[in-house]
Amino acid sequence: MSNQIILPRILQVGENASLEIPTILESLGCIRPLIITDKMMVELGYAQQVQSCLQDHQINSEVFYDTVPEPTVSSIQAGVETVRNGNYDSIIALGGGSPIDSAKAISILGKFGGVMRDYKFPRIVNEEGLPIIAVPTTAGTGTEVTRFTIITDETNDEKMLCVGVGFMPVAAVVDYKLTLSLPARITADTGIDALTHAMEAYVSKKANPYSDSQAIAAMKLIGPNLRRAYHDGSDSKAREAMMLGSTLAGVAFSNASVALVHGMSRPIGAAFHVPHGLSNAMLLPAVTDFSIPSAVERYADCARAIGVATQADTDEESNHKLMAELRALNEELKVPTPSHFGIDKQQFFDLMPTMAEQALASGSPNNNPIVPTPEQIIYIYKQLW
Ligand SMILES: [Fe+2]
Secondary structure, X not given: OOOOOOOOOEEEEOOOHHHHHHHHHHHHOOOOEEEEOOHHHHHOOHHHHHHHHHHHOOOOOEEEOXXXXXXXXXXXXXXXXXXXXXXXXXXXXXXXXXXXXXXXXXXXXXXXXXXXXXXXXOOEOOOOOOOEEEEEOOOXXXXXXXXEEEEEEOOOOXXXXXXXXXXXXXXXXXXXXXXXXXXXXXXXXXXXXXXXXXXXXXXXXXXXXXXXXXXXHHHHHXXXXXXXXXXXXXXXXHHHHHHHHHHHHHHHHHHHOOOHHHHHHHHHHHHHOOOHHHHHHHHHHHHHHHHHHHOHHHHHHHHHHHOOOOOOOOHHHHHHHHHHHHHHHHHHOOOOOHHHHOOOHHHHHHHHHHHHHHHHHOOHHHHOOOOOOHHHHHHHHHHOO
């Protein structure tokens, strides 16, 4: 039995890694990059920073900044046109998960045409689009090291999961300094997303020794540092640990898949426009509680890696501590319930059967230690209220 591991060709990791973008482009033989980002990155001056750095190396670039949170089929269209009408040989994807996910879709559609639905899972996208250098500014979605992108079809609110080596960036630039100005809310949401990636990869039915080693390393980095980064954004040691942890968690889940939390999270995000990390955070305690009996040892390993249990604790004690920690974390990081987020109760309850169906159809729940029935998914959704 062997496992295929897919990674970016280049990983530039550490303080000021982003200053190496011109060198990376040169090593790839690329000279005409399009920077794909969002308005926030332009306002914060990050896009300009990358452009000037490229200019210092005589590389001219253009900026496309019209990506939106939770990208949709129509939101990426202008980017696709920009690539089709331009003469670019590469893409620098700068920002949180949404600009990078948008760039992945734009890279494939810009080069090969068609519509996003054509590239939706279960089709595996092996085509090579324009090479992407992914530069995350959150810690994070891990999308800089995954072969996935998610684009919402706004006509039916379906979050289309797209999979294949065609969506793997050729290079990932992992520079924690880009996260120093992140607001606390985004630090919390994206940090819990990263923790969820590591935990889900570790308990996934597709886990393998390679993904396990990355997942455990990620939890060791994220566990003690998420609160620190949330309370003091300028804590560079905590930011550095979160950034590396997020990337390792990305490597883990790209090669072992995510499970029930992500499966149930996407329908909430699509129907009620809850940011991805936040809907994961709402679900993580309830889904973990549901799943622990089917993977007692694995979850106990998670508790020890995160640092809330020790080798002296039994598996049962460790899992008890894990549950307490996940609930405490949500409280301390001020994760709202769906109700506090402003979701209408009647609408949420009415949509539960549809959301359960969509969750199961995404395939992610099949990787969970216990594969739930639609009724069990509804039971978990109800617990969130
Ligand atoms: Fe995620």
